[in-house]
Amino acid sequence: MKILLVDxxxxxxxMLARRLSLRGLxxxxxxxxxxxxxxxVRTPYDIAVLDMKMPGMSGFTLKKKLLDQLPxxxxxxxxxxxxxxxxxxxDQFDDIFLAKPLNIDTLIETIRKRLNPDL
Amino acid sequence: xxxxxxxxxxNQGLQFFGSVNASISHELKxxxxxxxxxxxxxxxxxxxxxxxxxxxxxxxxxxxNSIAEEIERGFDTIRQMNQFAHxxxxxxxxxxxxxxxxxxxxxxxxxxxxxxxxxDPSGNGITVVTSPFLLQALIYRTLSAIYQSLDIGDxxxxxxxxxxxxxxTLVFSHDRPVDxxxxxxxxxxxxxxxxxxxxxxxxxxxxxxxxxxxxxxxxLGSVG
Numbered sequence: 001m002k003i004l005l006v007d008x009x010x011x012x013x014x015m016l017a018r019r020l021s022l023r024g025l026x027x028x029x030x031x032x033x034x035x036x037x038x039x040x041v042r043t044p045y046d047i048a049v050l051d052m053k054m055p056g057m058s059g060f061t062l063k064k065k066l067l068d069q070l071p072x073x074x075x076x077x078x079x080x081x082x083x084x085x086x087x088x089x090x091d092q093f094d095d096i097f098l099a100k101p102l103n104i105d106t107l108i109e110t111i112r113k114r115l116n117p118d119l
Numbered sequence: 120x121x122x123x124x125x126x127x128x129x130n131q132g133l134q135f136f137g138s139v140n141a142s143i144s145h146e147l148k149x150x151x152x153x154x155x156x157x158x159x160x161x162x163x164x165x166x167x168x169x170x171x172x173x174x175x176x177x178x179x180x181x182x183x184n185s186i187a188e189e190i191e192r193g194f195d196t197i198r199q200m201n202q203f204a205h206x207x208x209x210x211x212x213x214x215x216x217x218x219x220x221x222x223x224x225x226x227x228x229x230x231x232x233x234x235x236x237x238x239d240p241s242g243n244g245i246t247v248v249t250s251p252f253l254l255q256a257l258i259y260r261t262l263s264a265i266y267q268s269l270d271i272g273d274x275x276x277x278x279x280x281x282x283x284x285x286x287x288t289l290v291f292s293h294d295r296p297v298d299x300x301x302x303x304x305x306x307x308x309x310x311x312x313x314x315x316x317x318x319x320x321x322x323x324x325x326x327x328x329x330x331x332x333x334x335x336x337x338x339l340g341s342v343g
Contacts, residue, residue, distance in 0.1 A: 009149050011185055015156035022163050053145070053231040056271045080148035100148045101155035 001115065002043060003027040006036045006062065007051035007078065012100075019104050025111075033057025033065070040069045047111055052079040052097075063095075074114045078102065124210075124250060124313050124336055131306050132207075135256045142229040143200050150193045157182050157189075199225050206252045211336050214251045216287060216329070217243045220277055223258040227266065234266045235274045242279030245287055248332040249314060257310040258289075261318075261327065264307065265291055268298035275324075285331050292324040 003025060007013040010031050017027040028043065030036035033056055036048070048066055050059035057065075063075050080100045096110060161182050164174055202222055217238070224236050247254075265275060278290040291297075297320060311318060315333050319326045 009153065011189075012149065012153045012156055015153065015160055015185075019156065019160055019163060022167075055231050055233070058231070080145040080152070100152035102152065104156075104159055 001026060001047070001111075002045045003111065004030060004036060004039060004043075004045040004048040006030045006033065006048060006054070006059070008032060008054045009051070016102070016104075016107075020108070023104075023108060025108065033062040036062055037065055037069065040066055040073075044070060045073055046115055047074040047076065049076045049078055049107070049111075052077050052081065076107075076110055076114060124253065127253060127309060127313050128207075128210075128250075131256065131310070132252065135259070136207075139203060139226055139259070140200070142226070143196060143203075146196050146229045147193060150189050150196065153189045154186055157185050203255070206255050210250060211248065211333075212251050213246045213248050214254060215244070215246050216254075216279060216289070217245065219251065219254055219258060220279070220289065223255060223262055224277070227259055227262045230263060230266065232263075232266050234269045234271070236262070237274065237276045239276060239278040242281070242287075245279055245281065247287055247329050248336075249329065250333075250336055253310055253314055254329075257307065257314055257316060257327075260304060260307045260310065261291070261325070264301040264304065265293075265297055265325065268301040269293060287329050287331060289327040289329070290321075290324070291326070292321075294323065297325050 003020065005013050005017055005020075005027050006029075008031055013029045013031070017029045020027040028039055028045070030039050033054060036050075039045075048063075050062055052059040054062075059077050059079075066073055066075075075095060077095055077097045078100060079097055096114060098107060098110060161179070164178060167174060199222060203226060206222075217240075220238055224238055227233050228236070262275075269275065273293055276290075276292050278292065280288045280290060282288055299320070302318075310316075311327075313336075315330050315335065317328045319328070
């Protein structure tokens, strides 16, 4: 399982990648939408965890562009927005949102369910 | 407060207050997210240590430094929130315009489309008698509109100038004229009208000229 984490908050995303790695998950980081698209050219990621608000390119725009490169990739959105916290339940567009600060166990469970909906 | 200015505070003010506070809370959530992940990582290291695994002790130092940095960032954000909250204390006040600009630069810095902005230190002592809250709203919305007309690597410079004794001019300069399509927000025009502020498009950006004293606002209340 290859995970791509994208957020302009570099300390947050680096620490998250480290914690996922300690739990045996393979996570790459990108600090912008453009960097994420570059990485996706070289690596067939299974899932991307995207910050919604980033300078230059929003998480939603990045989702559309990543899907052009990797049609099977799945998504989880992470947000600091106060009113969006659906505890991992998909919305009408089948997008899943998790609120910051994250719970690492919730994130891992959501990643697994996203990649294996039958679990 | 004149009825028009008073209406503006009530109609636009609450919305402006809300949107600024939303961006501040977003910033604070990011700070808490970093502290939370760092604390979680420290817990991970503790568990590894309990299992007899060794790790580089510099990791602990990095974590504690990171937490301290984020706490300082949080305090700075809360200082700005507090300063912004107090901008409604006096309906009209002698206002150091440099302070208003500095706060607007920091508050708009939380927006995802913000651009690198440098505030020229000259003109630090210049004051105007105006509504500090409406002025803050006007400058915030002006900066937001300019950011949207700039590319991601562009830089904006803000300078205060005094061309005549009765007015103060804020110069928003970068490398090209602003795109007028980003100034279609009627709220900006409404604010400028009440504050008697005049926008002028230039080859390198935009100027905003404010009266040194807005006589129409004088009967609003205290002038500190």
